[in-house]
Amino acid sequence: AEAPVQQQKVAKPNVVILATGGTIAGSAASNTQMTGYKAGALGIDVLLQAVPEIHKVANVKGEQISNIGSESMNNKIWLKLAKRINELLAKPDVDGIVITHGTDTLEETAYFLNLVIKSDKPVVIIGAMRPATAISADGPVNILNAVNLAASKDAKGRGVLIAMNDNINGARDVQKTNTLRVDTFQSPELGYLGYFENGRPVFYKATTRKHTIDTEFDVSNLNDLPRVDIIYSHVNDDGRMAEAAVANGAKGIVHAGTGNGSIHEAAEPALYDAAKKGIVVVRSARVPNGPTIESTAAWDKAGFVHAGTLNPQKARILLQLGLTKTNDPQKISEMFKQY
Ligand SMILES: NC(=O)CC[C@H](N)C(=O)O
Known part of the structure; x- marks a missing residue:
């Protein structure tokens, strides 16, 4: 007799979210307060609770790396973050990484990781311009888009990506271009790599510059970086x-x-x-x-x-x-x- 047709169960990708602080984890006294709040006040669990939809896309785990305003980012946290990402991505059961970060130095951390991560699996960095407690906070949709991107096979081999305000920017070319607005992350010189279309990442371009597995840089034995x-x-x-x-x-x-x-x-x-x-x-x-x-x-x-x-x-x-x-x-x- 013929075997019954089995429903093929497709396993969800495994995504790890590493939290470092910033406005995305910011808490203000009222929901109308958009500045003057405390960045890096809320832990990873609180951030993830705001977006239960991510669990439909991937198996998501969170880890707290630091909880700082990114204006105070330093070599020590960078090296800790890079080493942890390399360790996680070396595991066959980790498919992608999302990093939550303050926006002030987000472009710097993105480019640093772009040069030192030794994997072609997706690494996505996000932040927010409005604190988690604000009306129309931009953090939750950025988290959802970022998990979609980190879980996507299409994001492989493109270097570290920035997923904010429904745009996909590459780490090398992205800049914070506006002190306050939610559309602050742009690549004014060389353009976006793609967009989120109804939450689905769609790529239109790729960088020609070397990154991740194709660089000569290796932080595994470094405890500091040159001044x-x-x-x-x-x-x-x-x-x-x-x-x-x-x-x-x-x-x-x-x-x-x-x-x-x-x-x-x-x-x-x-x-x-x-x-x-x-x-x-x-x-x-x-x-x-x-x-x-x-x-x-x-x-x-x-x-x-x-x-x-x-x-x-x-x-x-x-x-x-x-x-x-x-x-x-x-x-x-x-x-x-x-x-
Ligand atoms: N929008 C932000 O994330 C800025 C908050 C803070 N200055 C930081 O970069 O962490």
Whole structure:
């Protein structure tokens, strides 16, 4: 006799949510309060209780990594987070990761993880602009979209993704572009990778830059990262900040220059001195859009690296990781062309 037709039960994907703090876990005194609340006040369990729908999509587990305002993010939490993600994704029964994070430095954590996670499984970062206690809080829908994305096979191999306000941005190109609005995360220069269409992630583009399993960076034996300072140029810049960076032990300096990464002539001597001491200097731009490219000036001769389309805070991360491998500006310059 023929065997009865069996209903094939498709197992739900397993997604782990790692909570680090931020407005998404923020609590205010009233539901009309949109600023001045306490970020990182609510634990992971409270966040997940607000979105029971996620359990239809995936088997979800939560872990608390930290509970801070992301303006206070540091190397220690970054390394803890990266090592935990690598450990989890190495398990065959973990299919994807969602990280909840404050929005202030979300783009930095995203790019850091994009360079050090050793798996092609989906890693999604989200935050919120309105505290969890607010009317029309944006956290819950971002959590639902993020779990959909982390559970999706389509999200594999695309690098770390940011899922906020129904858009999918890539870690390398995303920026917080507005201090208050919920549509703050954009990739103004290079565009979104995709959108959520009725909760379903749909991709239209992919980055050409190396990430995750294709990078040379490995944090598994690191307990700290090299010190890199950012110096923001302006009228009357006189190089004192560059001197202070050197005096405080910077191994690298990112110069957020005017225009196409220009340096004030009064600040040049301090930066040339830094380069002579073996400190790697990267020229980036305080202008929000457009690449920082090579120059005909003495800057290239001095070995200053140009940041391309990375903004100063992202250039800083690539320089930190580059310095774990070499302090040869030429080799670091190659990294800025690849990542
Ligand atoms: N919207 C936010 O998440 C900002 C809150 C806080 N400053 C943080 O980044 O954690």
